[in-house]
Amino acid sequence: MAEAIAFYVLAACILGFAVLVVTAKNPVHSVVFLVLDFLCVAALYVTLGAEFVAAIQVLVYAGGIVVLYLFVVMLVNVKRPPEAFRAGGRHATLGLALAGAVLVEAAAIAVWSRLSPAAPASAAQTVPVSGNTEQVGWLLYTSYLVPFEVASMLLLVAMVGAIVLARKES
């Protein structure tokens, strides 16, 4: 009962802040709402018993990446043009279409995992360690080693690319 209440309150907060992120007139306000949104998502992870993921969510997203967003917004000093808020623009249509696609995808995953619940659960059963952090670490370095390394290589490539682009021609 308490869990259900916590879930619905947090879900309402997440959706509310997400709407505020895209509707706020001032980009800095958008970023602040994004931070609050990520904090609510972290709280949701705590209610699911995933303390490790919650702490990483706050550390990486709320405390790291969004700080860099804020940097960019403050340095570039972007002002959203007034026509960005007009209803029915080209971007609004595109955004709605993308949101719809994501909704369909999430619904499909939910339905599919309801129909065949055994498939994703099998990996978790082979974990020989207990505890949140240990389980994440175990899976990351056994079953998901290759995707994990590929993802980190991708990030490294992105970083090198950004440095190459930003460097002045000498």
Added chain:
Amino acid sequence: MVELVLIPLLKIIVVLNATLLGVTYMVLLERKVIAWAQSRLGPMRVGPYGVLQPVADAMKLMLKEDITPARADKWVFTLAPILSMVPALVVYAVIPFGDEVHLFGRRISLYITDINVGLLYVVSVTSVGVYGIILAGYSSNSKWPLLASLRASAQLISYEIAITLTLVSVVLMSGTLSMVGIVTSQASQGVWYAFIQPMAFVIFFIGGLAETNRAPFDLPEAEQELTGGFHTEYSGMRFALFFLAEYANMIVVSSVATTLFLGGWLRPFPNVEFLSFLGIVPGWCWFLLKSFIFLYLFIWVRATLPRYRYDQLMRLGWKVLIPLAIANLILTAIVKVALA
């Protein structure tokens, strides 16, 4: 009901009040110690030897006019001090001040809670504190606070990496992220981690100075260049909140350093048998004493060292501390595997 609600609530009240009292007296201690370092007397007027100076300061700050600059971003301007104060206080939830005491026939643990990702919780909550500084600089609608807040955030992000890497090498030694678990693993291994991780200890302390914007890394508050720093436009109680947050963060860094490197509530040399008479001093006294030594070191450093230049600060962070922390981490991992 008593176990579930009342005792934690009492603990929270005690810890928060003790922290805020500690913060106000920390300010007095700093003024006194720096005065002595410079052959002055420091505050002497309010109470004997100035011991009531914090009370006078608090009264003054509360009674001052609360000014919001024209064309400031009002909501963000109000939010910023709160955002820097709240994380500084929330961290105390996982800091173990001592083991257990018997009070009124109950066993009471001297920490608010012990979660299995305690250390990660500390790192992630303190990483949110940087928003207070950035948003204060942005919302003031003034040049110098903006420059100061950009400096502060670049500094915090850079030094956070080095600090987190040192924490990883400590976690490799202890095998747990729980704050209580780290202390008990130091007890079972019979050694403070400062002795087997001296490099991590030094990097953590230097990084801690930078994370709390203390001298010699107090560039975000460089008065000569920035008229005062990110809180230039703040006055009265909102300014006081930034001030309290800075000192509360100093106490956090000291407490975390004590827990990770100086054995928390353990007595000195926990493995040496003939020193066991030191055990009559309760654990929380050891904890407070060790934290106090760190706090004194903070003040001592400020009274001694001149301020870094900004490029020197960045070079130290990225070209010295981070490579050293990575080397230390790899070395720790190799030794750990070799011994296992």
